[in-house]
Amino acid sequence: MTNTEESTPSPEIFEEYAILSVRDLSRICAVDERHILELVHEGVLNVVDTDSPEWRFTGAALRRARLALRLERDLEINLAGVALALELIEELEQLRRRARHGL
Secondary structure, three states, rough: HHHHHHHHHHHHHHHHHHHHOOHHHHHHHHOOOOHHHHHOOOOOOOOOOOOOOOOOEEEHHHHHHHHHHHHHHHHHHHHHHHHHHHHHHHHHHHHHHHOOOOO
16 A cells, blocks of 8 residues: 555545535535535535534535435436435435344
8 A cells, every 4th residue: 555545535534524615515526506505405415514604514415415416417306306315215224224233
């Protein structure tokens, strides 16, 4: 392993600890900042720091935004449908975790 590989965090670690601005999120997701704002207003993304003059998002929001944009693009779902689909996906994941752990 080279020094570059050692110092570069994996995407999972980056996403877990990242705090991102609207600009960061839009750049990483390759969408306009207005689209990120629409995702927030539709309830798809949650802002972590509402007291700050600039909204901040966690790495979990990055994963959620990427999934939302894929659903929107690939399945041509509107934002309300994306919000519902994400809610159902998360509920399904919770049920699967419970089933694995025998709860």
